[in-house]
Amino acid sequence: MFGYTDAPRDIYAGYGTWFNGERPEHLLVKAHAAEALFRRTGITFTVYGDGESNERLIPFDIVPRLIGASEWTRLELGVTQRVRALNAFVHDLYHRREILRAGRIPISLIEHNEAFVQQMIGTTPPGDVYTHIVGIDLVRTSENEFFVLEDNARTPSGVSYMLENRETMLHLFPELFSQTRVRRVNDYPRLLRRALSACAPRSCDGDPTIAVLTPGVYNSAFFEHSFLSDEMGVELVEGQDLEVRDGRLTMRTTRGYQPIDVLYRRVDDEFLDPLTFNPTSMLGVAGLMDVYRAGKLTIANAPGTGVADDKAIYSYVPTMIDFYLGERPILNNVQTWRCSEPDSLAYVQQHLSELVVKEVHGSGGYGMLIGPAASRRELDAFASKLAANPANYVAQPTLSLSTVPILTEAGLAPRHVDLRPFALMSPNEITVTPGGLTRVALTEGSLVVNSSQGGGTKDTWVLEY
Amino acid sequence: MLGSTAGRLYWMFRNLERSENTARLIEAGLNIALTRSAAASDEWASVVATAGSTDAYRSRYDTHEAATVVDFLLRDPQNPASVRSLYDVARENARGVRTALTRELWESINESWMTILDLLEEPLATPDLPAVLRMIKRESAYVRGSMHGTMTRNENHDFARLGTFVERADNTARILDVKYYLLLPSSGHVGSRLDSVQWDTILRAVSARRAYRWTDRGEINPPSIAKFLILDPQMPRSLLFCYRKIFDKLVYLDPEGALPESRTMADQLRNCVERASIGSIFDQGLHEFLRERIQDTADLSAQIELDFRFHP
Numbered sequence: 087m088f089g090y091t092d093a094p095r096d097i098y099a100g101y102g103t104w105f106n107g108e109r110p111e112h113l114l115v116k117a118h119a120a121e122a123l124f125r126r127t128g129i130t131f132t133v134y135g136d137g138e139s140n141e142r143l144i145p146f147d148i149v150p151r152l153i154g155a156s157e158w159t160r161l162e163l164g165v166t167q168r169v170r171a172l173n174a175f176v177h178d179l180y181h182r183r184e185i186l187r188a189g190r191i192p193i194s195l196i197e198h199n200e201a202f203v204q205q206m207i208g209t210t211p212p213g214d215v216y217t218h219i220v221g222i223d224l225v226r227t228s229e230n231e232f233f234v235l236e237d238n239a240r241t242p243s244g245v246s247y248m249l250e251n252r253e254t255m256l257h258l259f260p261e262l263f264s265q266t267r268v269r270r271v272n273d274y275p276r277l278l279r280r281a282l283s284a285c286a287p288r289s290c291d292g293d294p295t296i297a298v299l300t301p302g303v304y305n306s307a308f309f310e311h312s313f314l315s316d317e318m319g320v321e322l323v324e325g326q327d328l329e330v331r332d333g334r335l336t337m338r339t340t341r342g343y344q345p346i347d348v349l350y351r352r353v354d355d356e357f358l359d360p361l362t363f364n365p366t367s368m369l370g371v372a373g374l375m376d377v378y379r380a381g382k383l384t385i386a387n388a389p390g391t392g393v394a395d396d397k398a399i400y401s402y403v404p405t406m407i408d409f410y411l412g413e414r415p416i417l418n419n420v421q422t423w424r425c426s427e428p429d430s431l432a433y434v435q436q437h438l439s440e441l442v443v444k445e446v447h448g449s450g451g452y453g454m455l456i457g458p459a460a461s462r463r464e465l466d467a468f469a470s471k472l473a474a475n476p477a478n479y480v481a482q483p484t485l486s487l488s489t490v491p492i493l494t495e496a497g498l499a500p501r502h503v504d505l506r507p508f509a510l511m512s513p514n515e516i517t518v519t520p521g522g523l524t525r526v527a528l529t530e531g532s533l534v535v536n537s538s539q540g541g542g543t544k545d546t547w548v549l550e551y
Numbered sequence: 552m553l554g555s556t557a558g559r560l561y562w563m564f565r566n567l568e569r570s571e572n573t574a575r576l577i578e579a580g581l582n583i584a585l586t587r588s589a590a591a592s593d594e595w596a597s598v599v600a601t602a603g604s605t606d607a608y609r610s611r612y613d614t615h616e617a618a619t620v621v622d623f624l625l626r627d628p629q630n631p632a633s634v635r636s637l638y639d640v641a642r643e644n645a646r647g648v649r650t651a652l653t654r655e656l657w658e659s660i661n662e663s664w665m666t667i668l669d670l671l672e673e674p675l676a677t678p679d680l681p682a683v684l685r686m687i688k689r690e691s692a693y694v695r696g697s698m699h700g701t702m703t704r705n706e707n708h709d710f711a712r713l714g715t716f717v718e719r720a721d722n723t724a725r726i727l728d729v730k731y732y733l734l735l736p737s738s739g740h741v742g743s744r745l746d747s748v749q750w751d752t753i754l755r756a757v758s759a760r761r762a763y764r765w766t767d768r769g770e771i772n773p774p775s776i777a778k779f780l781i782l783d784p785q786m787p788r789s790l791l792f793c794y795r796k797i798f799d800k801l802v803y804l805d806p807e808g809a810l811p812e813s814r815t816m817a818d819q820l821r822n823c824v825e826r827a828s829i830g831s832i833f834d835q836g837l838h839e840f841l842r843e844r845i846q847d848t849a850d851l852s853a854q855i856e857l858d859f860r861f862h863p
Contacts, residue, residue, distance in 0.1 A: 126658055127654075128649075128657065128661045302647075303643060308646070312646075312650055316649065321556075321650075324555065326555065326863050327553050327554070327863075338553065338555070338860050339552055339553055340554050340557045340706065340859040340860060341809075
């Protein structure tokens with residue numbers, strides 16, 4: 087079935103007219119051309135688990151996802167507000183802990199939180215910025231009704247897809263961009279570099295030296311690490327390239343050791359410094375945290391920010407917005423039952439087959455239960471895991487997510503999507519790039535959009551008006 | 552630039568150069584095996600020796616059948632010097648230093664890797680072999696062309712070229728060394744048809760048959776083949792040519808001479824070949840001369856890795 091039959095929203099009208107004028111075979115050829123392009127340029131991610139690592143493509147859908155100008159304005163305000171609150175929360179936790187003392191967030195949630203980094207207590211990062219880069223996962227349930235599903239304040243990934251998806255669309259359908267006014271996303275790397283520079287240590291005079299730290303070529307997001315360093319024009323380093331010398335973090339160049347001022351790390355906290363965290367880590371560099379605490383280095387995002395984005399803390403973000411900003415949340419949370427609380431646990435246990443249950447520290451869609459899609463046996467197995475360690479889980483209702491069209495061999499078909507816009511924070515401003523990563527559940531009826539679980543992506547168009 | 556980036560570029564191009572030379576060696580071996588079926592097994596053994604894989608091969612196989620040798624040198628994932636393994640490593644290195652490559656160069660190596668993986672997916676039947684070898688050489692040319700056409704002549708380029716010429720010098724010396732006995736002046740007197748097939752093979756292995764014919768008016772004369780491959784200043788695979796390039800690249804990389812070791816070593820190596828005449832080489836002993844150059848090249852390579860901090 088080609089064509090828009092079920093009354094698309096107004097903003098799609100222009101696109102729909104164009105689409106209906108295209109020959110279906112022609113569009114499918116374009117879809118295959120896009121795939122060949124991704125493979126040739128090596129835009130791949132790595133799947134772990136089946137013995138050897140495997141490079142795969144993330145399926146790309148050629149139908150853009152459209153967001154209207156006024157809708158975006160509200161999202162932008164909501165994301166900015168949320169980032170301000172998250173950053174204030176991290177600062178507070180490592181300093182006076184006022185939100186805990188006021189009893190607004192239970193202290194047990196912090197004390198038992200693996201993402202809390204003791205070494206950060208009393209440390210203020212340059213510019214007081216902890217959450218330099220944040221990705222907020224959103225879903226839409228109806229016109230103008232967005233909910234926040236998840237905050238990503240550690241090392242959010244996916245921004246390279248936002249940029250490459252747009253490049254691909256420009257390459258495949260240049261004519262579409264001349265008739266539809268779409269806001270540009272390709273300033274992101276420049277803005278990222280600017281934000282990181284603005285957060286350089288005070289001791290750094292002149293143009294700061296920035297580097298991107300990657301775990302290496304076998305990491306699932308390696309493409310993105312190399313893409314971003316390339317786009318920003320800064321070195322891509324691994325732990326083995328780094329060494330602490332004379333109180334500075336340095337990188338080993340062909341002409342000696344060069345100091346680094348700002349490290350955009352894509353390595354998790356626990357691997358950053360074997361002297362402070364995991365002693366067996368080969369991914370970080372010994373003594374890094376000493377340099378950091380001495381104020382000679384900026385680490386983005388700051389160590390210990392993970393405490394702000396786990397799924398139990400998530401339910402308190404509206405509280406943070408109220409507590410630190412004195413504002414009402416612009417973007418709502420999805421109702422969340424914290425299984426650590428007896429009443430909530432009881433409710434979740436009774437309604438398991440209707441809920442989505444997630445691990446507090448999980449990511450990538452691993453280890454979660456989607457009640458309505460689970461078999462009896464899966465439900466029983468999950469119920470016993472839940473009973474054994476309730477505090478490890480939170481539950482949410484399955485929302486009636488809106489859908490957007492994708493192109494299938496049989497024509498357009500509706501699928502569920504989410505949206506991850508990216509915010510950049512520096513001491514003076516927070517910028518949200520107009521666009522984001524739209525992930526799409528390619529299986530009919532599925533709600534799981536994670537690329538590790540067979541999800542795809544599509545380009546996100548924020549319209550100028 | 553990062554030491555590890557320099558190292559990856561250097562090894563990426565060493566691997567690419569080697570894979571191309573291996574394809575050429577097999578092509579030469581195939582040619583001689585077809586024309587002289589009686590001695591085919593010896594010929595394949597010398598192909599394995601030239602590829603520097605004698606020990607690795609013997610630990611797996613007892614005889615030198617064409618099919619096993621070709622499979623071992625082209626497809627065997629357990630042989631780190633098979634074309635497939637070399638391409639895997641080259642592409643892995645390229646992926647690690649994407650930021651140091653132009654988009655065209657990265658895409659060419661990535662596409663070549665996909666093509667070669669595809670070509671070498673199944674064991675190859677002899678009739679298909681010439682086409683596959685031609686493809687391997689063509690992919691190599693494609694990658695090299697992308698490099699020449701798009702890469703800025705900066706340090707990245709210097710390390711890429713350094714890797715190419717170090718590998719090439721080593722390969723040319725090996726090709727000559729495995730056949731050195733054919734090139735001794737005494738064997739020139741034999742002048743039989745069989746031996747001219749052998750000399751022909753050497754020239755094929757370095758893609759220099761036509762160039763040689765123009766150089767020495769087509770006279771096949773062993774000392775002059777040796778002279779051509781060691782001392783010719785214009786032949787891009789001769790030892791002299793490679794050593795001059797290596798020295799030039801090191802001067803670009805280290806204009807102030809702050810890294811005396813590798814630069815001095817490269818200078819000596821170049822001088823030693825520049826000053827030699829084919830007569831003096833034969834007086835010293837061709838075999839000894841080549842063994843020493845192979846060792847010198849390996850030592851120089853180790854010093855380059857050290858001087859430019861490829862490793863922590």
